[in-house]
Amino acid sequence: MKFSNLLIPTxxxxxxxxxxxxxxxxxxxxxxxxxxxxLYNFLPLGKMVLDRVRNVVKExxxxxxxxxxxxxxxxxxxxxxxxxxxxKYGKELLRFKDRKDNDFVLGPTHEEMMVNLVKQSVKSxxxxxxxxxxxxxxxxxxxxxxxxLMRGREFLMKDGYSFHSSEEDMKREFSLMEETYKKxxxxxxxxxxxxxxxxxxxxxxxxxxxxxxxxxxxxxxVVCKSCDYGANIEAAKSMPYICEEEAPEAxxxxxxxxxVKTIDELSNFFxxxxxxxxxxxxxxxxxxxxxxxxxLFFLRGSDELQETKALNSINANDLIDISSDELEEIxxxxxxxxxxxxxxxxxxxxxxxxxxxxxxxxxxxEKDYHFVGLDLELDKDAIVDDIVSVKExxxxxxxxxxxxxxxxxxxxxxxxxxxxxxxxxxxxxxxxNGKTKPFVMGTYGIGVSRLLxxxxxxxxxxxxxxxxxxxxxxDVCVIVSNAKDEKQNEIALKIYHELKAKNINSLFDDRNxxxxxxxxxxxxxxxxYAVIVGKKVEEGVVEIVSRDGNIAKEINISNIIEAVAExx
Ligand code: ATP
Ligand code: MG
Numbered sequence: 001m002k003f004s005n006l007l008i009p010t011x012x013x014x015x016x017x018x019x020x021x022x023x024x025x026x027x028x029x030x031x032x033x034x035x036x037x038x039l040y041n042f043l044p045l046g047k048m049v050l051d052r053v054r055n056v057v058k059e060x061x062x063x064x065x066x067x068x069x070x071x072x073x074x075x076x077x078x079x080x081x082x083x084x085x086x087x088k089y090g091k092e093l094l095r096f097k098d099r100k101d102n103d104f105v106l107g108p109t110h111e112e113m114m115v116n117l118v119k120q121s122v123k124s125x126x127x128x129x130x131x132x133x134x135x136x137x138x139x140x141x142x143x144x145x146x147x148x149l150m151r152g153r154e155f156l157m158k159d160g161y162s163f164h165s166s167e168e169d170m171k172r173e174f175s176l177m178e179e180t181y182k183k184x185x186x187x188x189x190x191x192x193x194x195x196x197x198x199x200x201x202x203x204x205x206x207x208x209x210x211x212x213x214x215x216x217x218x219x220x221x222v223v224c225k226s227c228d229y230g231a232n233i234e235a236a237k238s239m240p241y242i243c244e245e246e247a248p249e250a251x252x253x254x255x256x257x258x259x260v261k262t263i264d265e266l267s268n269f270f271x272x273x274x275x276x277x278x279x280x281x282x283x284x285x286x287x288x289x290x291x292x293x294x295x296l297f298f299l300r301g302s303d304e305l306q307e308t309k310a311l312n313s314i315n316a317n318d319l320i321d322i323s324s325d326e327l328e329e330i331x332x333x334x335x336x337x338x339x340x341x342x343x344x345x346x347x348x349x350x351x352x353x354x355x356x357x358x359x360x361x362x363x364x365x366e367k368d369y370h371f372v373g374l375d376l377e378l379d380k381d382a383i384v385d386d387i388v389s390v391k392e393x394x395x396x397x398x399x400x401x402x403x404x405x406x407x408x409x410x411x412x413x414x415x416x417x418x419x420x421x422x423x424x425x426x427x428x429x430x431x432x433n434g435k436t437k438p439f440v441m442g443t444y445g446i447g448v449s450r451l452l453x454x455x456x457x458x459x460x461x462x463x464x465x466x467x468x469x470x471x472x473x474x475d476v477c478v479i480v481s482n483a484k485d486e487k488q489n490e491i492a493l494k495i496y497h498e499l500k501a502k503n504i505n506s507l508f509d510d511r512n513x514x515x516x517x518x519x520x521x522x523x524x525x526x527x528x529y530a531v532i533v534g535k536k537v538e539e540g541v542v543e544i545v546s547r548d549g550n551i552a553k554e555i556n557i558s559n560i561i562e563a564v565a566e567x568x
Contacts, residue, residue: 001474003509007044009033010521020216022456023148025465029524031452038145038153045525046452048473050156053451054135056187056470057158064180066131066160071113073137077103079112083424087288090317092140106139111421111443114161118439119427125165128429128439129173133160135448149453150409151218158446163439165431167418170440174206174416177444181210181412188451189468191458193408195221196231198308199415206416210446211408214457221408222390226401234308237386238394238403240353243275243302247359250373257370261335263301266370270361277301278354278362278374280337282327285316285347294322294330298339298362299351303388313349313385331365338362338371349383350376409454410447417441456526465526466547474507475568477527479519481534483512491542491557492533498561504568523547529567531560 007030014024015034026032031046042050058068077095080086086093086105094106107113114132122130138157145153160177164170178194185192190212197209209232211221222236223229231237248270260269267274281297295314297305311319324334331343339348342365354360360374378384394403422428422438431437447454452471459466467473476499480492489510496508507527509518515534522530529551532543542560545552546567555563 001507003507004511008525009043010524018148020147020150020457021460022150022453025456025460025524026148026452029465029526032149038142038151040149040152045473049452049467049471050449052471052473053188054448057135057184057446057448060180060184060187061133061158061160064176066133068134069117069132070134070136071107071110071117073107074104075107075113077105079116079425080105083112083421085112088317092142094139094141108138108140109445110134110159111161112425115421115425115427118163119425122163123429125429125431129162129164129169131160131162131173133158133444147453149449152449155447156449158448160444162442165429165437165440167440170416170442174414174442177414177442178208181414181446184446185210185411187470188455189459189470190455192411193221193223193230196235197413198232198234198312208414209410210412212411212454212458213406214409214454215407216457217407217409219408219410220405222403223406224396224399224401224403227396227399229396229398233389234306236390237397238390239397239400241394243273245273245275248272248276248361248372249359252371252373254364255370255372256368258368260370266361267301270372272361274301276360278338278360279303280363281305282322282332282337283310283319284322285314286318286320287316293347295347295349296337296342297349297387298354299388300353303351303353305387306389309385310349310387313383313387314347333365333367336363336365336367336369338365339376340371341365349385349387350378351387352384353388355384409450409457411451411454412446414444415442417443460526464524467526467528469528469568472526472528474527475505476529476531476564477507477509477522478531478533479509479522481515481532483510488533488537491537495531495533495542495560499564502561502565504564529564531564
């Protein structure tokens with residue numbers, strides 16, 4: 001294609017809200033255009049990249065045996081009511097009514113719709129297994145849409161759902177999807193890690209995320225330096241920690257601790273390792289609909305509460321902070337809270353590491369007092385769970401190696417769903433013995449439009465994008481240095497036509513602009529290779545360069561097509 005015919009509105013400046021390279025360059029390079037918070041138009045170049053990425057996803061999924069379908073974007077709310085998610089999904093779900101006052105939602109994910117589709121057409125185990133996917137728009141009214149395509153409100157997702165007659169067969173497909181996803185992200189030229197994940201609002205057990213490693217990633221992931229263990233911080237586990245420092249020896253007693261409130265202050269006051277202090281974190285938990293309650297989470301002073309784990313431990317929808325005034329109203333004193341002598345009506349959760357804890361110091365639920373010498377005895381029915389964040393330097397549960405943090409962009413998520421949706425939606429089949437059973441399901445997502453941002457976060461420099469081979473809008477760009485020079489133009493055009501004849505997808509920058517200006521656009525747009533036709537055509541030579549700077553060489557015009565064919 002000729003540059004002069006294409007709509008590529010490159011810009012000198014990015015909008016002021018763009019902070020990430022991918023956001024800046026996708027806008028400046030004329031790939032996308034913002035239309036509202038978290039809403040984007042794809043311009044010709046952006047659409048080309050989107051289609052290429054989408055194709056890689058489609059080819060690999062089709063090769064795995066999955067079948068593509070396309071479901072409605074507007075979905076009847078009744079299905080969401082049946083699954084129990086109409087309320088539970090929260091404000092990200094965009095609900096609306098039609099003229100007859102029927103409720104609808106814009107699909108943020110399609111479990112309900114897909115279960116409904118299969119329920120109507122699959123009746124027997126003989127029709128299983130089945131893996132159906134689509135690559136379609138999703139809408140989530142995200143609380144903080146940001147970073148361009150990274151976290152939009154409207155975005156393109158590949159969502160797949162598999163249906164099985166047994167748990168075992170679902171697990172087989174889950175592994176097949178893991179392998180398929182690895183092929184997809186490898187083809188796209190991404191450096192990624194597969195990590196253990198929390199299952200979030202979709203439910204189910206056993207889930208893995210595919211994280212593109214990038215400093216700008218919104219997710220913190222924990223990785224082992226010695227083996228290939230990796231997990232989202234929301235799901236990461238480490239070996240139980242045992243403090244080597246001596247425990248404070250004291251008989252159980254109430255101790256005056258005037259104004260000593262924080263873990264640091266307490267640790268200094270008693271000269272003990274924070275491991276021996278009980279930290280209390282008070283939150284207000286919100287459940288389906290309107291119900292709320294106060295929850296106290298108790299953990300070791302050396303640990304931090306992990307909010308997703310905390311949320312899961314009590315099956316709540318959200319946790320919000322409480323002010324010290326609110327605490328006072330129910331008889332709690334911020335800075336002096338502990339597990340003994342609490343007012344009624346407060347839910348309490350203990351971290352695993354407190355089981356059997358001795359020689360502890362905790363708040364006495366009285367201003368300016370702490371208890372010392374506490375040996376914790378937990379009620380049988382106390383909630384005890386893993387509610388703390390893994391820390392850097394903790395030991396790996398698999399190999400004992402050191403765990404460290406890194407940042408990742410979540411580009412894919414696969415879940416073992418089980419019967420979480422088939423049961424409430426009564427999606428059943430007849431097994432070999434003529435018995436009715438709910439489908440056992442898996443579900444598999446890829447953020448297709450987010451992938452464009454992830455690719456650029458990993459592949460860019462200070463001048464612009466550097467697309468990977470299978471994501472680039474073009475294989476090569478032919479740039480004529482001086483468009484007014486007839487010879488240069490003629491050779492460049494010839495090269496462009498010959499490349500086209502060889503099925504090499506080329507962009508011909510034929511614009512009557514300064515060479516420097518065209519090179520700036522080339523670098524911003526980021527096609528992996530360019531053939532530069534300049535003064536040296538007189539000597540029968542053109543130049544071939546790679547956008548990443550690794551290749552820059554002169555080549556005889558007679559060999560140029562072959563040379564390009566070889567590198568692309
Ligand atoms: P996140 O934690 O980033 O919000 P999620 O866990 O809500 O993601 P899933 O429900 O698993 O995401 O959706 C599948 C995939 O869709 C994600 O792995 C991600 O790549 C992509 N995705 C999710 N939300 C968005 C969004 N707001 N904009 C672009 N892509 C998204
Ligand atoms: Mg989300």
